[in-house]
Amino acid sequence: MQRPGALIAALTMVLAACSVIGGTEPAATVGTTREPTTRAPSSFGPTSAAPSTTAPEGTTGAGRLGFVGDPTAVGIGDDYFPTLGNPGYDVDHYTLDLVFDPVSVRLDGIATLTVTASDRLETFNLDFSGLTIDDVTVDDGAAAFEIVEEDVVITPPSPIAPGEEFTVEIEYGGRPQPASSAAVPFGVGWTTFDAQHYVVAEPDAAHTWFPSNDHPIDKATYTFRITVPSDVIAAANGVLTDQLTDLGSTTWVWEMAQPMASYLATVVIGNFAIVEDAAASAVAGIPIRHVLPTGTTIADWPGLERQGEMLAHLASLFGPYPFDTYGIAIVEGFGAALENQTLALFDRNVATSAFFEDVLVHEIAHQWFGNSVSPGRWQDIWLNEGFASYAEWLWIERERGRDEVEAGIAAERDQFADSGFPPVGSPPVFTLFNAAVYRVGAMTLHALRLTVGDDTFFEILRTYASDFAGASAVTADFVAVAEAVSGMQLQPLLDSWLADRELPQLP
Numbered sequence: 001m002q003r004p005g006a007l008i009a010a011l012t013m014v015l016a017a018c019s020v021i022g023g024t025e026p027a028a029t030v031g032t033t034r035e036p037t038t039r040a041p042s043s044f045g046p047t048s049a050a051p052s053t054t055a056p057e058g059t060t061g062a063g064r065l066g067f068v069g070d071p072t073a074v075g076i077g078d079d080y081f082p083t084l085g086n087p088g089y090d091v092d093h094y095t096l097d098l099v100f101d102p103v104s105v106r107l108d109g110i111a112t113l114t115v116t117a118s119d120r121l122e123t124f125n126l127d128f129s130g131l132t133i134d135d136v137t138v139d140d141g142a143a144a145f146e147i148v149e150e151d152v153v154i155t156p157p158s159p160i161a162p163g164e165e166f167t168v169e170i171e172y173g174g175r176p177q178p179a180s181s182a183a184v185p186f187g188v189g190w191t192t193f194d195a196q197h198y199v200v201a202e203p204d205a206a207h208t209w210f211p212s213n214d215h216p217i218d219k220a221t222y223t224f225r226i227t228v229p230s231d232v233i234a235a236a237n238g239v240l241t242d243q244l245t246d247l248g249s250t251t252w253v254w255e256m257a258q259p260m261a262s263y264l265a266t267v268v269i270g271n272f273a274i275v276e277d278a279a280a281s282a283v284a285g286i287p288i289r290h291v292l293p294t295g296t297t298i299a300d301w302p303g304l305e306r307q308g309e310m311l312a313h314l315a316s317l318f319g320p321y322p323f324d325t326y327g328i329a330i331v332e333g334f335g336a337a338l339e340n341q342t343l344a345l346f347d348r349n350v351a352t353s354a355f356f357e358d359v360l361v362h363e364i365a366h367q368w369f370g371n372s373v374s375p376g377r378w379q380d381i382w383l384n385e386g387f388a389s390y391a392e393w394l395w396i397e398r399e400r401g402r403d404e405v406e407a408g409i410a411a412e413r414d415q416f417a418d419s420g421f422p423p424v425g426s427p428p429v430f431t432l433f434n435a436a437v438y439r440v441g442a443m444t445l446h447a448l449r450l451t452v453g454d455d456t457f458f459e460i461l462r463t464y465a466s467d468f469a470g471a472s473a474v475t476a477d478f479v480a481v482a483e484a485v486s487g488m489q490l491q492p493l494l495d496s497w498l499a500d501r502e503l504p505q506l507p
């Protein structure tokens, strides 16, 4: 076992997803030219003073955001990202008609949004930045628009009444580029690395490639129609429903039929092949398809063949898998992994690392926790990362037994005890994805499990996953489910793990 300090300094976003049992690898083998994955966590060595933060509403307290509010506000009220999202309406569906030229790296799009007003709207805002808008219509009538910071303010031809459904069509384009984020130390958004193009949008970059209500409380279904030269493929979230080739261009049509948070929308374009895994599909009970570098097959990525088993195991614990398909895309130049809905993104260095299996499990678990149930505010990111990290332990438990899990979690508890990380229920935004959010978040669930017993614990997870499927939840929602299912008062326990500066002892 390494010294805690050495361990923590070595943790990267990806290593955070790796258990100490599985062993750690030097960060250098994971980092790539584009994403300096060591930067954020390395500022949290045990000697560096932990930044202090006070959660505005208490850690497990309410903090639920709603759709009603001043429609001219620049944000929906998330303290961590004040300009994200917009009140006044609810987007039901996005159709993104995209034409992408890999040579000039130019994207031209028509975004058609089906929206329901929750307020009377004389104007309304969508999040949008980095590209140019040419034209906006609302219900086919010309609408005035103006870019104000990271919003496009749209004035429909006539005001929209509360409850009314309307259609917004936005023609836009430009050279999409990663943008800086308060939460991660590298650009996020549309990424080009050599001849590969893909989207890494978590947490706040969806609106840099399509106009959106860019907050996970406003989830919607999606249709992607992506036109690219026929010598490359274009993948996106969900199920491939059509593929039309005409004069050297191919239009790839993908449907995401369950609600999705904007940050999980993705596109992967380049020299890839869509590879179906029939054996894994049979085990998982849903089609498993991957987007692999051309010329490679499942056998070239050892560990990948276990994905069906992993998915089936997690479904046996968490309840039915929430979407119609699953798989991963393996790319270069990203440096980490990201749980994009039904099509998680993996850097090839992660896919060839010793902890590939841990990360595979982690990203599958996010399909329930993060994707089907999305964070109701970004402060509650442990609901994503703690849960997905706990799933890694659950897989280790199945593979190597409970004793190994108990010992491993106990060891990690001691490593994190004096590490100086801020409380997991309110990580400051600039360290939103810090290692403690993952590892102590997972420990929090283990403490809950030890307190309520296995049967009740998994009943809590299944109830939470099903009560909030397709929607979003805040920590208070999880606490409420845990208390209702167990009949026990659990807020003090969860608060002690999520809000106290001093890490509790495991029960």
Ligand code: ARG
Residues within 6 Å of the ligand: 013, 017, 184, 188, 200, 201, 202, 203, 336, 337, 338, 339, 362, 363, 385, 433
């Ligand atoms: N949610 C990702 C995972 O745990 C980590 C993402 C960090 N990077 C980012 N661009 N948000 O797998």
Ligand code: ZN
Residues within 6 Å of the ligand: 017, 339, 362, 366, 384, 385, 388
């Ligand atoms: Zn994660």
